[in-house]
Amino acid sequence: MSKLEIIGSPFSNFVRTARMAAREKGVEYALVDILPRSEQAKAIHPGGMIPGMRHGDRTLFESRAITRYIDEAFDGPPLTPRDPWAAAQAEQWISYVATSVDRAIMRELVHAYFFSRKPDRSPDRDIIDRVKGKVEYQMQVLGKAVEKTGYLSGETFGLADMYVLPIIGQSRATPEGKEAMAKAPSLLAYYEKQKSRPSFADTAPPKAK
Ligand SMILES: N[C@@H](CCC(=O)N[C@@H](CS)C(=O)NCC(=O)O)C(=O)O
Incomplete structure (x- = not known):
């Protein structure tokens, strides 16, 4: 094919x-x-x-x-566990990240900075101030989850990590995202460790010129 x-x-x-x-x-x-x-x-x-x-x-x-x-x-290492209980836990984190975390961090916080709908395109403070507490809370939740094994779900790097890393990576382009991660040291340590993983590093969004 x-x-x-x-x-x-x-x-x-x-x-x-x-x-x-x-x-x-x-x-x-x-x-x-x-x-x-x-x-x-x-x-x-x-x-x-x-x-x-x-x-x-x-x-x-x-x-x-x-x-x-x-x-x-395709052949290759499994991205999700084949064991039903481990697979269900991975799906739980994937769903949470792809819905709640994506909504707060990407659709609200990041978009309020980089896709502002204000006439002068300045950061939308109303949205930022409304969502920053939620972002802090979610980062605490994610931090607690990665504390156990160093991965969002399971004992090895998997699809749940591939969902969360692009989002928390983008959050660092905003002051509130950085502050929230500073208050979640386990998440920050996880991010610092995983950010050089080739699948993540080599897919970074192009830098604006
Ligand atoms: N549930 C979808 C969400 C995809 C999604 O939100 N994509 C964004 C870009 S990151 C998009 O296409 N947004 C355009 C829109 O909302 O109309 C998936 O998992 O593929």
Whole structure:
């Protein structure tokens, strides 16, 4: 079959998760850089969201479906545990991160700085002030979770880590994100240790010129 394509912008945390999954699995892929809500995105995802995926004549949308396909359709180290109890715990953290944590940190805090809807595009203080307590709380929760084994779920680096690292990495572009992580030393130690992992480091969003 032809080479796997991961479809979406390298600035998206969910696209980065899919790319990390391919890299950790040892699957070669091409990144097809398209914007969310573009006609190309709408052709794959009903709401125009990214990432999408193409593999031969198979297309998928939603990062969890894509990462499951990558995990199960290719040879390579498992990205999620095969034991049902361990797998359920990984899914629990993946769901929490992909919904609650993504919403507070990416859709609210990070977007309030970098995709502000204010007429002058300045950071939206109303959103930032409203969400910063929630971000602090979530980072405490995540910090407690990584304390046990050094990973978000289970004994080895896995898909839950691939969901959370792009989000907490992006949070560091904001003062409130940095402050919240400073108050969660276990999470900061986890981030400092994992940030040089090749699947994460090599998928960093391009720097603005
Ligand atoms: N549940 C989706 C969420 C994907 C998502 O939120 N993607 C963002 C970019 S990081 C997006 O496409 N946003 C455009 C929009 O909300 O219309 C998944 O896991 O793939």
